[in-house]
Amino acid sequence: MSFLASRFQRPSLLIVGCGDVGMRVVKLLRGRWRLLALTRHAEQAAAIRAAGALPLVGDLDAPRTLGRLGGLADAVLHLAPPPAQGSTDPRTAHLLQALARKGRVRRIVYASTTGVYGDCGGERVAETRATRPATDRARRRVDAEARVRWHGRLHGVSVSILRIPGIYAGDRAGGHPRERLARGTPVLAAADDVYTNHIHADDLARACVAALLRGLPQRVVHVSDDTELRMGDYFDLAAGLCGLPRPPRITRAEALERLPPTLLSFMGESRRLTNERLKKELRVVLRHPTVRSGIV
Numbered sequence: 001m002s003f004l005a006s007r008f009q010r011p012s013l014l015i016v017g018c019g020d021v022g023m024r025v026v027k028l029l030r031g032r033w034r035l036l037a038l039t040r041h042a043e044q045a046a047a048i049r050a051a052g053a054l055p056l057v058g059d060l061d062a063p064r065t066l067g068r069l070g071g072l073a074d075a076v077l078h079l080a081p082p083p084a085q086g087s088t089d090p091r092t093a094h095l096l097q098a099l100a101r102k103g104r105v106r107r108i109v110y111a112s113t114t115g116v117y118g119d120c121g122g123e124r125v126a127e128t129r130a131t132r133p134a135t136d137r138a139r140r141r142v143d144a145e146a147r148v149r150w151h152g153r154l155h156g157v158s159v160s161i162l163r164i165p166g167i168y169a170g171d172r173a174g175g176h177p178r179e180r181l182a183r184g185t186p187v188l189a190a191a192d193d194v195y196t197n198h199i200h201a202d203d204l205a206r207a208c209v210a211a212l213l214r215g216l217p218q219r220v221v222h223v224s225d226d227t228e229l230r231m232g233d234y235f236d237l238a239a240g241l242c243g244l245p246r247p248p249r250i251t252r253a254e255a256l257e258r259l260p261p262t263l264l265s266f267m268g269e270s271r272r273l274t275n276e277r278l279k280k281e282l283r284v285v286l287r288h289p290t291v292r293s294g295i296v
Contacts, residue, residue: 010034013212014073014105016060016095017080018048020172021111024205025077026051036072038080060091063098070102075212078110078148082140089144096151107158109211110148112141114165114197114222120271122195127163127220127277135265149218160215162223164204165197165273168294172201177238177295181247186259187232192252194270196231197224200288210282221282224273227290231267234291241295 011033015022018037026035030052037053038060039045045055056072058065060080076099082089092110099105115138116131133139145161152159168175188194199207207223215221229237232249239246250258255267278284288294 011075012036012073014038014056014069014076015053016076016078018044018053018055019079020169020175021167021201021205021208022077022079023048023051024201025208026053028205028209034073038069060094063094066094066098067101069095069098070100071104073105075107076105076109077208077212078108079208082137082144085136087136087139087143089140089147092144092147096147100151100155103155105157107160107212107215108148108152109160109162109208109215110145111208112145112161112163113138114163114224114271114273115269116142116145116163117269117271119269122270122272124274125222125271126274127222134269137265152218158215158217159219160211161220162207162211163220163273164223165199167199167201167204168291169201170295175201177235178242178244181235181239181242181244184245184247185263186248186250186255187235188255188267189249189251190230190232192255193230193232194267195272196229196234196266197271197273198227198234198291198294199223199225200286200294203284203286203288203294206287207278207282207284210284214282216281219277219281221277222273222275223278224275225286225289225291225294226275227292228272229291230270237292238295241292 013033015037035053037048038056038058040059042057048055116133118132118134131142133142170176235247
């Protein structure tokens with residue numbers, strides 16, 4: 001199975017940030033691994049326990065609540081986002097400080113974002129491309145990646161970095177294009193449009209498990225499907241599949257006047273991700289290789 005199972009009959013996993021994707025991972029691994037899940041919301045404990053994991057209440061913004069984490073698990077799946085402000089990720093720093101106290105953890109899988117590349121002008125992007133974050137949101141992720149890698153080298157921990165694009169699923173809150181289509185949010189005109197990348201939440205959860213089992217040390221992997229569509233074409237396709245009107249098209253100049261900065265930042269970055277490492281190294285066979293099969 002893996003070096004985790006060679007020491008313990010049932011390897012133990014700590015999931016940090018057990019939201020939608022974390023709960024999908026719990027569903028895949030329950031009964032095979034001893035599962036623990038860190039949550040900052042005590043009211044989520046019952047749902048986590050019912051899903052098959054032991055809930056631990058702690059707050060990455062409050063280091064004093066994390067003291068016991070380092071000795072609890074063989075592996076960590078870090079899914080928690082950075083704070084909403086700043087260019088660094090103190091949450092990841094606090095987590096790694098806690099893990100270092102005991103030194104039991106031998107593998108960390110960190111869920112990052114493909115936004116670390118910035119705008120690539122629609123070029124195909126491999127994992128070897130240098131990061132060039134254009135927003136503080138992406139800079140926080142670059143900071144977290146560097147911290148996790150440094151921890152791995154210092155403590156002999158195998159680290160996998162998963163760079164993840166837009167996540168969607170029909171049963172994911174805020175994660176289906178029909179919600180944006182129903183709001184009538186505009187997309188860019190063809191001349192101004194950008195390439196966008198996607199992964200179904202179920203395939204992402206399976207990739208997380210594959211990285212825990214087969215991830216190479218200090219390795220970056222794109223967790224993206226095979227779709228090559230510009231953003232407007234993606235929403236046009238989704239509209240047809242969902243039986244909804246296509247979104248209106250506007251120029252980039254009009255978008256600058258009408259749309260919020262967060263949405264504009266996504267419309268300002270264009271890239272096409274390669275996913276050979278996902279398929280060859282992690283040996284993930286995508287159940288939803290394109291958005292056409294995943295949206296319906």
